[in-house]
Amino acid sequence: MGKLKIKSGDTVKVIAGDHKGTEGKVLTVFKDKNKAIVEGVNMVKKHMKPSAQNPQGGIVEKEAAIQISNLSLLTSKGETTRVGFRMEGDNKVRFAKKSNEVI
Numbered sequence: 563m564g565k566l567k568i569k570s571g572d573t574v575k576v577i578a579g580d581h582k583g584t585e586g587k588v589l590t591v592f593k594d595k596n597k598a599i600v601e602g603v604n605m606v607k608k609h610m611k612p613s614a615q616n617p618q619g620g621i622v623e624k625e626a627a628i629q630i631s632n633l634s635l636l637t638s639k640g641e642t643t644r645v646g647f648r649m650e651g652d653n654k655v656r657f658a659k660k661s662n663e664v665i
Contacts, residue, residue, distance in 0.1 A: 566593055566630060567645035567656070572665075574633040575642050576603055581628070585636065589625070597627035604628045637661050 568574060570591050576584045586601040606626045612619035634642040635658065643660035656665045 565647070566591060566596075568598060568630055568633055568635060570598075573636045574598075574600060575636055576600070576628065576632055577634045577642065578632040579628070580604075588633075591630070592627060595627065596630050598630050598633060599625045599627050600633065601625065635665070637663065 568588060568591060570588050572588045573585065574588055576582055581603050584600075584603050586603045589599045589601055591598045602625070604626045605623050608622050608624055610616050610619050610622050616622075635645055637643050637658045637660060639661070641660060643658040645665070646657050646659050647654055648657060649655075650664070657663060658665060
């Protein structure tokens, strides 16, 4: 499966699919499924059964997972970039290939 280039907390842009062009922060990454949940992207309506936490039940809107291949990392200037890895001393760091800045 290899190393994922996107981590939770990154700001990403959707580059393909129904939500193309939308930006958001990565909340969680599912490494085994190669998917991520991005804040405000791929919203779905989920029918909730009444429970102790949600006594009313009803329909809740929440984010659904999106394929990582459809996401691209944003640099500090707000442009999309690919991610590379390099060694700086003893540390392995991620860097933006477009601007060469460490993420």
